[in-house]
Amino acid sequence: MNIRTLRLSLALCLPIFASAADPAAAPEGHAGHTGHTGALLGLKQEMIAHLTEADFLKLGAEPNTVAITLVATLTDANHGMNFNGYSHGKAVYKVPVGWKVKVHFINPSPVPHSAIVVESYDVKKLQVQEPYFEGGAVEKHLQGIAYGSADFTFTPDEEGDFALACGFPSHALAGHWVTFQVVPADQRPSLKLGEDGEEKVLK
Numbered sequence: 001m002n003i004r005t006l007r008l009s010l011a012l013c014l015p016i017f018a019s020a021a022d023p024a025a026a027p028e029g030h031a032g033h034t035g036h037t038g039a040l041l042g043l044k045q046e047m048i049a050h051l052t053e054a055d056f057l058k059l060g061a062e063p064n065t066v067a068i069t070l071v072a073t074l075t076d077a078n079h080g081m082n083f084n085g086y087s088h089g090k091a092v093y094k095v096p097v098g099w100k101v102k103v104h105f106i107n108p109s110p111v112p113h114s115a116i117v118v119e120s121y122d123v124k125k126l127q128v129q130e131p132y133f134e135g136g137a138v139e140k141h142l143q144g145i146a147y148g149s150a151d152f153t154f155t156p157d158e159e160g161d162f163a164l165a166c167g168f169p170s171h172a173l174a175g176h177w178v179t180f181q182v183v184p185a186d187q188r189p190s191l192k193l194g195e196d197g198e199e200k201v202l203k
């Protein structure tokens with residue numbers, strides 16, 4: 001790992017994230033979420049105002065497909081380096097092997113973020129060049145996207161522990177990832193939000 005590069009990229013992020021540290025200045029939260037301080041993070045609220053937790057994981061229109069909406073910086077948790085408000089793997093997606101996964105990535109913030117599916121231990125790397133499953137990343141995931149959205153689709157063909165991680169260098173190391181488990185084909189897709197959350201299974 002190149003520590004100098006890491007320090008530099010963290011230093012570039014800190015002035016923006018540091019301004020979000022004062023919870024007393026937080027405006028009203030996003031419906032259904034706590035700790036949402038979008039104004040301080042410079043979020044374009046219109047990009048996420050329509051979303052609810054039900055959008056985070058849905059069955060797709062076709063059989064054996066799921067649709068995931070992944071919002072970078074939905075809240076100020078982990079200095080904005082979260083997906084749907086969760087970081088450090090603390091939201092857990094489970095998808096059966098062989099199902100097609102359509103991801104709608106949204107970043108309403110001015111700080112570039114991205115999304116890429118990686119093996120779980122790869123979140124400790126400064127950067128990952130390629131997604132583990134073909135198609136499993138936004139384009140130019142190392143550059144990231146600010147104030148934008150992107151879609152990608154992949155079909156995991158192997159069970160195991162993976163992560164949906166931010167591909168912008170150093171962000172996954174800082175906790176910008178959620179857990180993505182590919183489970184046996186006879187299980188149903190599910191999502192658990194937070195360590196104390198209830199696992200919601202899609203019927």
Ligand SMILES: [Cu+2]
Pocket residue numbers: 072081112113114166167168171172176
């Ligand atoms: Cu990020």
